[in-house]
Amino acid sequence: MNAVILAHYYQEPEIQDIADYIGDSLELSRKAAATDAETIVFCGVRFMADVAKILSPNKKVLLPDLDAGCSLEDSCPPEQFQNFIQQHPNHKVLTYINSSIQVKAISDIVVTSSSAEKILQQLPKDEPIIFAPDKYLGAYLNKKTGRDMVLWDGSCIVHERFSEEALVKLQATHQDAQIIAHPECPENLLQYADHVGSTSSLLNYTKDANTDKFIVLTEPGIIHQMQLASPTKTFLDVPGAGEGPCTSCNSCPYMRLNTLEKIYLCMANQTPAITIEEDLRLKAKGALDTMLEMTA
Ligand code: 13P
């Protein structure tokens, strides 16, 4: 098929094992833009496959399950966001890649968790900025860079729900462990972290750090690559703080919609494929290109 299979770190281990390339959102965007393959099979969520199609419109982009959405994307409806922008005139609009094409189309610059700080360093310190949709990533960036960005009130249902109580208990039981966290977690969790970063940054940290045990505050799919890279180290995931039967659930329900069977079927049947109306694609591409240029 001359296809390339791209997978995000939050996919099931068996999917990661058949992928040609595994990465964080920024790395997968770059891979999608640069590949020579005719078909991109995107094992991740919808907004990631949309980005692949925006950057490589002449390639076929297959997503094993079209329902693989994202709670952060859902937390920022485009019309409401348009009103929010109008209420804050003269603000630069910085948008996390976990957002819809429509929201990207009305943004100035797209960022990922691994590119946001580098991009902010290149903007004047006093420039007024709107950051959307993740209020926790926005608050983390405000603290880290000393800015006062106006934050949209969105969040990820996975990173917001890790149990602080369970984290503290784990820390007490494993005092030799370091805590690593994704910046989509709220401040009450990030305060415990020895290292905060994107999925790739967390993985690299576990390879390089002189520590044998890690408590991992992000979707546990990434532990597969951590364990492969450091077979003698120990990785502990943190349960969610839900109610009822889902109390310990910490997996992304959208990422987990993809299965090996659905990947096989989408390749065999060449569907579902991503299609985007050209006007909208070009509008969203501007903000994505700016990110790629500012992080080249
Ligand atoms: P990364 O950019 O760190 O891979 O994060 C993507 C994501 O969806 C985190 O929830």
Ligand code: SF4
């Ligand atoms: Fe979206 Fe959260 Fe899943 Fe990442 S973990 S894809 S932000 S719902």
